[in-house]
Amino acid sequence: MHNFTPQSAFIGGLLIGFSVLLFFYTTGRLAGVSGIFSNAFTSHNKRTSNWLFLIGLVLGPLLFIIFSPNEIQFSVTNSFILITIAGFLVGLGTRMGGGCTSGHGVCGVSRFSIRSIVGTLTFIIAGAITVFVLQIYGIYL
Amino acid sequence: MSEKIFSLLCGLIFGLGLVISGMTNPEKVIGFLSFTHNWDASLIFVMGGAILVFAPTFYFLKEKQKSILGIDVSLPKNTLQIDTRLIFGTSLFGVGWGLAGFCPGPAISSLAFFEPVSIIFLISMLVGIYVNKYFF
Numbered sequence: 001m002h003n004f005t006p007q008s009a010f011i012g013g014l015l016i017g018f019s020v021l022l023f024f025y026t027t028g029r030l031a032g033v034s035g036i037f038s039n040a041f042t043s044h045n046k047r048t049s050n051w052l053f054l055i056g057l058v059l060g061p062l063l064f065i066i067f068s069p070n071e072i073q074f075s076v077t078n079s080f081i082l083i084t085i086a087g088f089l090v091g092l093g094t095r096m097g098g099g100c101t102s103g104h105g106v107c108g109v110s111r112f113s114i115r116s117i118v119g120t121l122t123f124i125i126a127g128a129i130t131v132f133v134l135q136i137y138g139i140y141l
Numbered sequence: 142m143s144e145k146i147f148s149l150l151c152g153l154i155f156g157l158g159l160v161i162s163g164m165t166n167p168e169k170v171i172g173f174l175s176f177t178h179n180w181d182a183s184l185i186f187v188m189g190g191a192i193l194v195f196a197p198t199f200y201f202l203k204e205k206q207k208s209i210l211g212i213d214v215s216l217p218k219n220t221l222q223i224d225t226r227l228i229f230g231t232s233l234f235g236v237g238w239g240l241a242g243f244c245p246g247p248a249i250s251s252l253a254f255f256e257p258v259s260i261i262f263l264i265s266m267l268v269g270i271y272v273n274k275y276f277f
Contacts, residue, residue: 003169003172003179003181003183004181004182004183005163005181005183006182006183006186008161008162008163008183009162009163009164009183009184009185009186009187009190010162010186010187010189010190011161011162011190012157012158012159012160012161012162012163012164012187012190013158013162013186013187013188013189013190013191013193014158014190014191014193014194015154015155015157015158015161015162016154016155016158016159016162016187016190016191017158017190017191017192017193017194017195018154018158018194019151019152019154019155019158020151020155020191020194020195021194021195021198021199022147022150022151022154023147023148023151024195024199024208025208025209026143026144026147026151026208026209026210026212027144027147027148027151027208027210027212028207028208028210028212028213028214028215029214029215030216030217031151031155033155033244033245033246033249034244034245037245037249037266037270038270041267041270042270042271042274046144048145049144049145049148050148052145052146052148052149052152053148053149053151053152053155054152054249055149055152056148056149056150056151056152056153056154056155056156057152057153057155057156057159057246057249057250058156058249058250058252058253059149059152059153059156059253060152060153060154060155060156060157060158060159060160060250060253061156061157061159061160061165061250061251061253061254062253063153063157064157064160064161065160065253065254072160072165072166072254073163073166073168073169074165074166074167074251074254074256075166075167075168076167076168076241076242076243076256076258077167077241077242078258080258080261082240082241083240083241083243083258083261083262083265084261084262084265085237085240085265086237086238086240086241086243086262086265087237087241087243087248087261087262087263087264087265087266087268087269088237088265088266088268088269088272089233089234089236089237089240089269090234090237090238090241090243090244090245090248090262090266090269091265091266091267091268091269091270091271091272091273092230092233092269092270092272092273092277093230093231093232093233093234093235093236093237093269094230094234094244094245094270095230095269095270095273095274096226096229096230096233096273096277097226097227097228097229097230097231097232097233097234098217098226098227098230099231100234100244100245100246101188101238101244101245101246102155102244102245102246104231105188106188106191106192106195107195108217108220109188109192109196110191110192110195110196110199111196111199111216111220112196112220113217113220113221114220114221114223115217115219115220115221115222115223115227116220118223118227118228118231119227119230119231120231122227122228122231122232122235123231123232123234123235123238124174124235125235126231126232126233126234126235126236126238126239127174127235127236127238127239128174128175128176128235128239129235129239130174130235130236130238130239130240131171131174131175131239132175132176132177134239134240135175135177135178140171140175
């Protein structure tokens with residue numbers, strides 16, 4: 001397996017789980033990022049809390065960059081057309097489907113919600129097919 | 142007030158988890174979706190770790206009506222509902238996820254790297270959100 005990092009992935013996953021847990025125990029809400037991002041713009045309800053969560057999402061990595069000696073890996077396609085189409089589909093799709101990797105994938109699956117389990121399998125399969133097709137056309141290696 | 146502080150703190154811990162797990166790197170997410178070539182299973186450990194923490198503890202608050210801050214608990218009730226919006230929406234999301242290697246959390250967290258692609262992605266994501274709101 002190429003670049004497989006189970007330890008750091010698992011530690012990061014535990015932190016995400018703890019965040020979702022703390023958020024639920026304190027605010028009574030599930031931390032679905034697509035919903036929080038969407039509501040921060042489209043809804044007045046709990047707007048400040050939503051924006052603070054989003055600011056925290058950026059502050060976390062910022063603090064990590066400042067205090068960690070490790071180099072941050074960041075590599076993304078430089079095709080701005082691909083990025084634009086992708087962003088549009090992620091925005092439209094997560095709101096139509098009612099969740100993303102956090103809302104369905106972490107929160108929903110943790111609740112054994114059949115809806116979220118089906119949703120999570122669907123977006124993983126759709127993502128895998130997309131990557132497979134891009135690899136056939138030589139866009140991804 | 143404390144609701145706002147906890148929102149900020151939870152966002153911060155979540156963002157820290159994303160960057161430590163490597164999920165803020167789109168190439169790593171693409172590696173997970175690339176099942177047929179150089180598959181990188183790390184993302185399973187991220188989701189697995191998060192579920193391992195949240196799933197068991199979730200049930201302690203499940204029957205309660207209020208959070209420890211006294212806020213009404215709000216949970217989606219339609220956990221058994223499988224409809225075309227779910228399948229079509231999560232499919233579109235999956236295609237977008239595969240095209241860029243970005244889902245909403247990592248895309249927002251990647252603003253910390255000051256890369257223009259994050260902003261382009263988030264602006265078009267917002268357009269998608271409004272298209273869903275007004276047309277679907």
